[in-house]
Amino acid sequence: MLKVKIVRLNKQAVLPVYATAHAAGMDISACIDDPITIEPFKTALIPSGFALELPEGYEAQLRPRSGLALRSLISLPNTPATIDADYRGEVKVILINYGMEPFTVRHGDRIAQMVVAKVEQVCFEEVEELSTTGRGEGGFGHTGTTSV
Secondary structure (H helix, E strand, O other): OOOOEEEEOOOOOOOOEEOOOOOOOEEEEOOOOOOEEEOOOOEEEEEEEEEEEOOOOEEEEEEOOHHHHHHHOEEOOOOOEEEOOOOOOEEEEEEEEOOOOOEEEOOOOEEEEEEEEEOOOOOOOOOOOOOOOOOOOOOOOOOOOOOO
């Protein structure tokens, strides 16, 4: 199991936790003194109260929670958000309210999930042309929408 260093920047912070034994993402909770209300089609930056030291070659991705998205249309506008291995500041979550009603975040609310993943840095090799494939330049819905 990969070990990641974490520091609680606020003694009230709820540290990330896997909700179930096979969960891919850890729940991230809000660490705020007062409730924050996000109006429809507005964003808010929500602190978590902790910082990470990810090992070199890893990133942490912040993703929406499916229940918040389904019930309240709350998401992350930059999903997945990336926390780089050399970042040492507080983990904060940008939430957006796509709903028609204001949404209030309170201390301890689970607002996002975090997945730690291995990443590779690449070195580009500039060439005159790329190899051909059956797909070629087809993209943006080129395969249609029906499955039958």
